[in-house]
Amino acid sequence: MIRAIVRYMAYLPINILLVFLSYILSPALAALSLLTGPVLPGILRLFSTLDANLDGGIRQGVKGYCADLTGWRLWWQRTCWICRNPAHGWQSRLLGMPAAGTIIVEQPISQTPKNQWYVMETANGVRFFCFKRDQPLIGSFYLKIWLGWVNKPYDGRNHHYTFQIAPKRRA
Numbered sequence: 791m792i793r794a795i796v797r798y799m800a801y802l803p804i805n806i807l808l809v810f811l812s813y814i815l816s817p818a819l820a821a822l823s824l825l826t827g828p829v830l831p832g833i834l835r836l837f838s839t840l841d842a843n844l845d846g847g848i849r850q851g852v853k854g855y856c857a858d859l860t861g862w863r864l865w866w867q868r869t870c871w872i873c874r875n876p877a878h879g880w881q882s883r884l885l886g887m888p889a890a891g892t893i894i895v896e897q898p899i900s901q902t903p904k905n906q907w908y909v910m911e912t913a914n915g916v917r918f919f920c921f922k923r924d925q926p927l928i929g930s931f932y933l934k935i936w937l938g939w940v941n942k943p944y945d946g947r948n949h950h951y952t953f954q955i956a957p958k959r960r961a
Contacts, residue, residue: 812876820868836879840945844868886948908941
């Protein structure tokens with residue numbers, strides 16, 4: 791488990807750089823998508839999600855994402871989608887752990903969605919972890935904490951690296 795933590799910490803600076811690049815490049819990537827369609831071409835796709843295109847918020851029913859936008863409003867919506875899911879492709883393909891043959895070695899800490907801990911092992915015996923917690927704050931706000939590698943391989947190939955500590959509002 792120590793190796794997994796060391797690997798995670800070693801990847802952290804790379805992850806921060808890639809997320810920062812996603813934020814910086816998001817307006818240009820969204821503008822390019824107006825010419826090429828909702829899937830970014832080639833390696834640029836790694837700056838967004840691999841399991842959805844730049845209009846993924848519509849399909850997933852994310853509040854505020856509309857299907858009939860064009861021009862500047864579509865550009866803004868796609869810019870927001872990239873910023874909402876920055877560098878997910880890089881986090882999956884470059885920093886992720888392979889999903890094929892992976893098993894869960896330890897189950898969640900509790901059965902509530904507030905506190906989850908997973909230790910997983912790849913087919914090659916490499917261990918990695920996922921920690922998720924919704925820490926209540928004031929009123930309807932909470933702190934969403936996800937560290938490690940996501941326990942579900944959203945793209946079907948890899949468990950993507952995650953470092954997310956963000957305030958959220960309960961729906």
